Amino acid sequence: MTRCHEIRPYLEAFVDDELSTDNALRVEEHLGSCSTCGEEVRLTRALKRSLRDTILEEDRPTLAFRTRLAEVLAEEVAREEQRAPVAIPWRKRVTPVAFAAAAVAVLSLSNGEWSKLSGWSTSLSLLSGEAASRSHDDESAPTHQGASVVANPQKIIDQLVQYHQAATEPEVTDRSALLRFEPQVGVPMRIPELQQYGARFLGASVVPVERHRAASLRYNLGEHRVTVYLFNPQVVPVRSLQELQLRVIGDRAVFVGMRNGYSIAAIEQRGVGYMIATDLDDRESAELLASIR
Template identity: 30%
Template sequence: MTKSNCREVLRCIDTFVDGELEPSEMLAMQEHVEGCEECSERVRFQRSMRASVRNVVQSARVSDLMRARVAHALAEQRVLAVRESEPVEAPAQVTSEPPRMLSWRVVGPLAAAAVLSLVLGSLANKTQVPQASSSPVGSASLMTLDAFLEEVVDQHAHPLPPETTNPSEVARFDQFVGVPVRPLTFNRFQGTLLGARMVPIRQSRAAMLQYVLTNGHRVSVYVYNPRAVRMVASPRMQERKNDNGPMYVGLMHGYSVAVTDRRGIGYALASDLDEQEILAVDLPQ
């Protein structure tokens, strides 16, 4: 490109913004953009849009369900690529030609699939939750109750976007938590599900269900596998007994917190409700 004009800028704007033009073309394009207000505005818009998309992608956490779908799709692509690379059967011939290398069309998907499979495998090994039949002692994550509640309160105060807002879909988290995950039914307080998502708890996982009550207060309920997360008691928590068994309550950074175990299912709550109100939250039996 010896002389840039608005039409050439419009045609090559994506390549120019990505910095993939030849040096001489980049220089000519840059000179035109600096002298043309309309083209300069187009370039600023493209760069701003790319920055916004990059920030959203970097801040978003890919759900475990999406990771599984990507891994499955890459596995299918890998099988398809191998099949396409297989030669058509023909009579055997003696040839002196050296073996041909696979084309980039085949090598590219295979390499990408291999790298992503290694990454996903590494993440799965780090966050794997033991199933009901696994040994809870050998693979459980040991942590203090205070450390556990620190994470609970932090996620309640700064919640990530939900993965679903449909109460009927929270049961799909069972396979990731290792215990049944069910929506709450409120008796004393009427509540609406704001959203639900998976959250990390040290070496394990929990399902986070966020509710807003009719009185305006927000409650976060965490469902976790107590066999996978063993906790050391804390003097900051007080035991309170009710009809459904003991519940440990306390305050953490200005929020009321509570922890209990209902028939092998762990529940943790964080809210700006007071102690008596958080004890009245109806958990699944």
């Protein structure tokens, strides 16, 4: 039987449908009996899907943003073109480790630069060989250099969990009133429809997050309380929330974790960042978030 380390370098090309029939068969055969590599394929697919959804999203507000995206895309295309077909066996694959490294790279920038960077360029750098090669040499242990600069995302999670705990009276209880939050938060108020889980919408507020703002939406789900935050992922890239673990739910990449006894999960969907804080367990939180379209 083919061993994992022989198959791994081919997985990303496999997902992209770029392998010769022979190699694709070898990979398929291996995947039939190896759940670890199967998980890797699922993860790679989900990441690529999130990225694709992000790029397809059209109702982005600013010209500056579009310009930046066009630049990043052009760089990415140029990089793709430089890759000779024979290089596939050495092609860097996207791993959670590469992922962490890319997030660290972004966060190492100054605060000003950080806020200018969009979540998309982060996503794009994830899929570039450059980001992956940074961590490729050390597959087992994520690098923690630069860990000291990731205090902000941690603080953000703390703050949002505290708001959930405090459960203050919502500013508005009418869904249509949420539209007026858009200029403050900077993203479209796409209200998660959680009815299929029996969730009842109670109301919403705008809350300060560091120097920015998020919309806080309160729901009841049976006797559980659920807060869903909508935020601008260009300001707080979901992937910068490093202490959250990446999990694939269906075809979505969701970041999950625990804080102060509450489960939290985050996802970026069509240009909107969502984070949930609840006393449901982490699997349920992740599923709620993954249902957002």
